[in-house]
Amino acid sequence: MSETGIVVVGAGQAGLQAAASLREAGYGGLLTMIGDEPSLPYQRPPLSKAYLAGKVDATGLFLRAPGFYADHGIACETSVEAVAIDRAARRVRLSDGRDLGYDHLVLATGSRNRPLPVPGTELAGVYQLRSIADADRIQAAIGEARSIAIVGAGFIGLEFASICAARGLSVTVIEAADRPMARAVSEPIATFFREVHESAGIRFLFGGGVQAIEGWAGRAASIVLSDGATCPADLVLIGIGVLPNQDLAAEAGLHVEDGIVVDSVLLTDDPSISAIGDCARFPTRFAAHGTARVESVQNAIDHGRCLAARITGRPAPYDAVPWFWSDQGGHKLQMVGLPGPSDVSVRRATAGGFTVFRYRGPHLTGIETVDSAAEHMAARRIIARGLSPTQDEAADPTFDLKALAMGRGGA
Structure with a gap:
């Protein structure tokens, strides 16, 4: 490669x-990262968990120590955005x-929070959680809040509700759905x-939307629900999912479809650009329709490794098992x-919690565990190998999931 090297946007x-x-x-060329936040790269999942709970500070979120970048010859540009790509000239405008x-x-442009398209979201006291700055603003507001409303019963909303x-x-x-985490x-x-959260005093309102957020003197005071009822709230967290940051790619003429479309080795339709x-x-055997866009730490890490292997001469199709936690x-x-x-x-009890096996016909598509770390590790191997214990076997608490995962059968 020439002295222009590799540019990572994100x-x-x-x-x-x-x-x-x-x-x-072993890549020895120029390597530049472009980040739109002032901070060095940090973990986002703990923002709605340990960080807001006060169990870790901002420095504890850093993915690498500040000296890592200079030590490894990585130019990490912060507080700047990539605004255009000139594919013909192979240049990025900042x-x-x-x-x-x-x-x-x-x-590696990530995603952004989906906006709530109702009046009142501009009021003081209305927040979304995506960055350290967001978390700091929310943390400061919690101490003054009397009533908190969370729009969206996804992972971030429920983690924040727990705190x-x-x-x-x-x-x-x-x-809006009839249960929490309905899509996931x-x-x-x-x-x-739901029962865990309700036992902690959290109230759920299912099956309805939000008409507006009402305020007093410029601050949120209540939420108007779709049936006209109101819910008091002087702190509102909106957590209704995310949208992929694909505009930069789309404006450059790359194929986008709820995400920047890539092939099995994570190349876009331009051989000089990956996503x-x-x-x-990306294409994956684990998705019902053959492709997926996955929002997880696991996927981010494994994508990065797959891309690096390809660029340094060891190409292999991306085939990592998707896994998540909350x-x-x-x-x-x-x-x-x-x-x-x-x-x-199909549910079965375990020593510390329980496991749920998901089936599409006879085919096992996923495994969920609660407080069952050993079963989760076995589940990763089972899904990776494409194994499908029968539904009767899955429901049987004596069926040895670890033995199946290790290729010894489950009896």
Whole structure:
């Protein structure tokens, strides 16, 4: 490669992993990361968990020590955005007016919070949680809040609800679906966590939306629900999902479809541009329709490693097993695979919690565990190998899941 080197747009988990893995794999050219936040790359999942709970400070979120970048010859540009790509000239225009040339461009642009399209979201006291700055603003506001409303019963909303309830605050969660985490987990998992949260004093309002957020003197005061009822709230967290940051790619003429479309080795339709992490839609045998866009630390890390291997001469199709986790109400939820909402659920008890197996016909599509770390590790191997114990075997607490995972059968 020439002296223009590799430019990584995005300084999150995927972008940093790509840069670090390139150096580990022996890439010796110029390597530049572009990040739009003032901070060095940091972990986002703890923002709604340990960081807001006060168990870790900002320095504890850093993905690498500050000296790592200079030590490894990685130029980490902060507080600047990539605003345009000139594919013909292989150059990226930055928000400060500079142009960077590239031999290869890596789009690790991540995702952004989905906006709530109702009046009142501009009021003081209305928040979304995506960055350290967001978390700091929310942390400062919690101490003054009397009533908290969370719009959206997804992972971030429920993790935040757990933290607030543990402080003895009044918390209401508003969800358009009929159960929490409806798009992500099975009915048995959703029911369990609903009961956990309700026992902690959290109130749920299911099956309705939000008409508006009403305020007083410029601050949020209540939420108007779709049926006209109101819910008091002087702190509102909006957590209704995310959208991929694909505009930069789309404006450059790359194929986008709820994500930047890539092939099995994470290349876009331009052989000089790759996309990885939350923003990328990639082919996978684990998805019902053959492609997926996965928002997880695991996917970001494995994408970064796969990309680095390809660029340094060891190409291999991306085939990592998708897995996720969430900490809520003192319980650990872990998930493997990409089951669909209509997949059949089979539950069995474990020593510390329980496991739910998801089936589409006879085929096992995913495994969810609550407080069952050993079963989760076995689940990763089972899904990776494409194994499908029968539904009767899955329901049998004496069936040895670990033995099956290790290739010894499950009897």
